Amino acid sequence: MGTKVFVFGIDALTPSLVRQWAAEGHLSNFARLIAEGCFGKMRSTGEFSSPQAWPSFMTGVNPGKHGIFSFLQRIPGTYRFHHSTSQDIKAETIFSILSRHNRTVAALNFPCTYPAQPVNGIVVAGWLTPSLQADGATYPASIADQLQNCFGHYPFHADTKRHIIARHNQRALTNLIDALETKIKVGQYLYDQQSWDLFALAVVETDAVQHYFWPYCDPRHPLYEQVDRSWCENPVLVLYQQVDAALGKFMEKIDDQTILVVMSDHGGGILNQGRAYMRSFLQELGLLMVKRSTLTGSLIGSVRSRTRRFTEQIGHRWLPKGMKSSLLSNRLTRRWIENYYAKSFISQNDWSRTKAYSFYWETQPWVNLAGREPDGIVQPGEEYEQIRDYIIRMLSQAKDPATGQRAVERVFRREELYHGPYLENFPDIAVWWNRNIPLSGLVVVDDSGKVIKAKKEMDMAGLYGGHSPEGVVSLWGPGINSGQTLEGARIEDLAPTILYLLGHPVPDDMDGMPLLRAMTEDATQRPVEYEEASSQKPQTTEEVYSEEDEVAVKQRLRDLGYI
Numbered sequence: 001m002g003t004k005v006f007v008f009g010i011d012a013l014t015p016s017l018v019r020q021w022a023a024e025g026h027l028s029n030f031a032r033l034i035a036e037g038c039f040g041k042m043r044s045t046g047e048f049s050s051p052q053a054w055p056s057f058m059t060g061v062n063p064g065k066h067g068i069f070s071f072l073q074r075i076p077g078t079y080r081f082h083h084s085t086s087q088d089i090k091a092e093t094i095f096s097i098l099s100r101h102n103r104t105v106a107a108l109n110f111p112c113t114y115p116a117q118p119v120n121g122i123v124v125a126g127w128l129t130p131s132l133q134a135d136g137a138t139y140p141a142s143i144a145d146q147l148q149n150c151f152g153h154y155p156f157h158a159d160t161k162r163h164i165i166a167r168h169n170q171r172a173l174t175n176l177i178d179a180l181e182t183k184i185k186v187g188q189y190l191y192d193q194q195s196w197d198l199f200a201l202a203v204v205e206t207d208a209v210q211h212y213f214w215p216y217c218d219p220r221h222p223l224y225e226q227v228d229r230s231w232c233e234n235p236v237l238v239l240y241q242q243v244d245a246a247l248g249k250f251m252e253k254i255d256d257q258t259i260l261v262v263m264s265d266h267g268g269g270i271l272n273q274g275r276a277y278m279r280s281f282l283q284e285l286g287l288l289m290v291k292r293s294t295l296t297g298s299l300i301g302s303v304r305s306r307t308r309r310f311t312e313q314i315g316h317r318w319l320p321k322g323m324k325s326s327l328l329s330n331r332l333t334r335r336w337i338e339n340y341y342a343k344s345f346i347s348q349n350d351w352s353r354t355k356a357y358s359f360y361w362e363t364q365p366w367v368n369l370a371g372r373e374p375d376g377i378v379q380p381g382e383e384y385e386q387i388r389d390y391i392i393r394m395l396s397q398a399k400d401p402a403t404g405q406r407a408v409e410r411v412f413r414r415e416e417l418y419h420g421p422y423l424e425n426f427p428d429i430a431v432w433w434n435r436n437i438p439l440s441g442l443v444v445v446d447d448s449g450k451v452i453k454a455k456k457e458m459d460m461a462g463l464y465g466g467h468s469p470e471g472v473v474s475l476w477g478p479g480i481n482s483g484q485t486l487e488g489a490r491i492e493d494l495a496p497t498i499l500y501l502l503g504h505p506v507p508d509d510m511d512g513m514p515l516l517r518a519m520t521e522d523a524t525q526r527p528v529e530y531e532e533a534s535s536q537k538p539q540t541t542e543e544v545y546s547e548e549d550e551v552a553v554k555q556r557l558r559d560l561g562y563i
């Protein structure tokens with residue numbers, strides 16, 4: 001029997017928290033992992049978000065090559081988006097590569113894998129899968145029936161946000177714990193069904209618990225001293241302990257031919273909230289122009305002056321009082337409001353005078369470029385670069401009015417973070433907000449000496465945690481160095497590492513390199529082999545969500561502040 005690999009992917013697991021709590025005796029299995037295997041930080045993708053990073057884990061390439069920038073994909077030549085799906089991943093995944101080599105694979109719960117693609121094994125699609133009943137929830141479809149029969153349901157999404165909003169924190173935490181527990185049980189159940197060459201399971205509840213409860217675990221957060229700990233001392237630690245228990249079970253379960261890879265797609269941190277100000281920021285700088293004369297423009301303009309919220313809750317305020325409850329319980333009405341709202345937001349822009357813009361759900365700045373945008377006015381070349389330089393300079397100088405701290409850590413031209421054929425579909429500028437502060441505002445002095453104050457245009461209620469660029473990587477098992485701190489790993493390195501461990505060549509277009517430095521001398525006798533990357537790409541992209549599912553999916557994204 002050859003080497004096998006078991007991957008435990010833990011969304012947003014934060015290396016500093018794992019090290020600290022393992023050292024304090026709270027996470028005994030992680031402590032064992034650190035002592036007996038390799039453990040270190042791992043660099044996530046350019047903007048350290050799940051929809052970029054998980055596909056980079058699966059494909060070994062940076063987002064410019066796999067094509068997914070966020071949970072929403074820009075439809076080229078339009079100002080519109082559709083939800084990212086497995087069909088949008090334009091590079092081959094390790095699950096597909098290993099299937100070609102006749103190896104058995106299982107891929108459970110990975111974001112951006114809906115609809116499940118055929119493999120030599122099984123797929124349970126991940127976050128944003130509408131339900132177990134949806135076509136493509138699992139591959140083969142019979143797995144969905146098995147899960148239905150054995151577990152009754154499948155928690156693609158824990159029911160949390162409404163409990164957070166209602167301040168029922170305990171209920172939200174319990175639902176996260178239950179969802180995580182079910183996913184671990186399902187993982188064990190499917191693992192036991194046969195021998196797997198690659199068994200990979202992801203959990204996302206760790207990400208959610210940090211988004212909601214980050215101030216409980218970070219003394220640098222201004223609310224650290226103030227949060228109510230009467231119901232739970234540290235909800236983030238509670239989830240980490242549950243993950244630790246699952247880790248212990250997997251360490252017991254796997255045989256001595258199997259290498260365990262524990263990883264996260266990025267880490268957690270303080271939520272800066274800067275992106276809620278971006279659209280207003282561009283508007284105040286005179287780059288984004290709004291129509292004043294149209295009905296839509298004036299309607300939205302008047303709403304804007306009365307409220308900061310650009311969510312469907314604005315719709316609530318537009319409606320006469322008596323109509324609200326009955327109308328809003330109707331999904332179609334909600335959808336109408338949402339569509340109307342999204343379209344209004346686009347159509348209210350005066351494109352003939354707009355040089356740069358951002359969407360209310362997708363806030364990184366775009367230049368309104370002639371030849372790319374349907375109503376682009378900025379010429380490629382010098383003018384395009386001037387606009388980018390100006391935005392970068394203004395954002396770099398912008399401050400938080402309460403603390404005087406810089407609002408951003410760094411601002412990038414997109415090509416500084418990504419490379420590849422799909423870069424054209426990415427925003428022109430990428431902002432790393434200052435992750436040391438939750439922003440109270442965004443202020444800058446422009447070139448004319450005028451003080452620009454951006455308004456907050458997004459509701460981020462109940463969200464306190466954001467992401468950080470360093471995730472976790474750990475290898476443990478035969479041929480892996482013991483007690484080693486692994487330095488310099490990148491998320492793109494994992495796919496080639498797994499292929500190397502399983503004895504296969506690495507496709508030559510992968511950006512990552514096998515992590516040979518984590519392995520013993522004996523285990524690295526064999527040189528790394530390369531093969532020409534497969535030209536097989538997923539089929540053309542089409543809308544895969546039904547209208548009803550789209551509404552539900554959008555709500556999930558909103559719950560965690562993605563849109």
Ligand SMILES: [Zn+2]
Binds near residue numbers: 050051265
């Ligand atoms: Zn994530």
